[in-house]
Amino acid sequence: MRQLTYSTTRFGVYEELKEVFQQGTSQPSFPALIAMSSTSGFLGGIAGNPADILNVRMQNDAALPAAERRNYKHAIDGLVRMVREEGFASLFRGVWPNSTRAVLMTASQLASYDVFKKELLTRTKMNDDIYTHFTASLMAGFVATTVCSPVDVIKTRVMSTRTKESIVTLVTRITANEGLIWMFKGWVPSFVRLGPHTIATFMFLEQHKKVYRKLRGYE
Template sequence: MIGTFIHVFKQESLLGLYSGLSASLLRQLTYSTTRFGVYEELKADLTTPKSSPSFPALIAMASASGFLGGIAGNPADVLNVRMQHDAALPEAGRRNYKNAIDGLVRMTREEGWKSLFRGVWPNSMRAVLMTTSQLASYDGFKRVLIEHTQLTDNLTTHFSASFLAGFVATTVCSPVDVIKTRIMSSHESKGLRKLLVDVYKVEGVGWMFRGWVPSFIRLGPHTIATFLFLEQHKKMYRRLKHLDEV
């Protein structure tokens, strides 16, 4: 990880560390809003004053939400991977997208609209795993902490549950992240089965958790910040709508 950081800094200067920022923002606007929005809506529909969805139900809702989010965010995800991977390529092989919009236009014009959905199935699979291991596990950990410890529905509980959810999400999604990145950054079309066989021959079983530490460094704080903000947002919304008084 340190070697990659130094290489990118030497090749692209400080700005190179932020390659793909516009694509990353576009991805969050499409992928994250879709999966969080659908999940929260489904959960609200199944929650009553006397009962809440069971853990298997949370998993089912998170899976459906993640699948829809994976499809919605795939074009921006392809761009994000390509723009971040550009610095590691020789100059002749770089795509040099100016920003996310330029990337979408050029991909559609040069490779056809189907290129926007390259890797959509492993990406959707990853989105299902991510949403399930992140959202469903967060709600599950939060419920366990409140029911089996002295913690209440407060900031400490939210932090603890989100930290554990980030650990679970990183571990569960690591193999799919590796596959997704290699498919999307590839210059050739290669079937999923052939890709797995080739990777296994070269790297063995270790390929499944390649990059786990940098993934957790990114996903752990992201998961914590996301749920802390989400919980506070929901409290503010309920207070403004006077829902707690009903």
């Protein structure tokens, strides 16, 4: 559910914006790519927020005492119960840190992939093939994990808590208790998850675009 809402929106909007603003055969500039990916990431973050909340809550349930567990049967049950028990606004709890994270993720992942791919093709003897796509996507995964780590920590704590606490108060409290190291807590498992995910995503996307262009007669 999360990928159907969040990823579909951000990838779809980003590719559409690139087509709209591309001039001839020249690629949009790096600042333009950042702006496009940030816009698509923001919209994707809003679209995927309800599913993201469910994802966080269902993963954290096992770590809670039995009396505090939500015990959602599945994603649809979770959505229905959230609206019934907490109101419609609960679907967008933490939407700002989530959208901020989506902006950072999309900008660092999509824009950096395009830049890395362009630089590899320009500065090395690599061709526009699966090896270049793998290398560029691996580098993009590293960048995205590092950039998004602080927001990931905040987003997870905001969405999993049962108490209402402002983001400023939360950041102040965890910085005082844990130091600045909190920003990169869980970086390794995040990269283990995001690295292969980024590689698979872009390699599939490149093949999808190749098939699409052939079917449309663009090449």
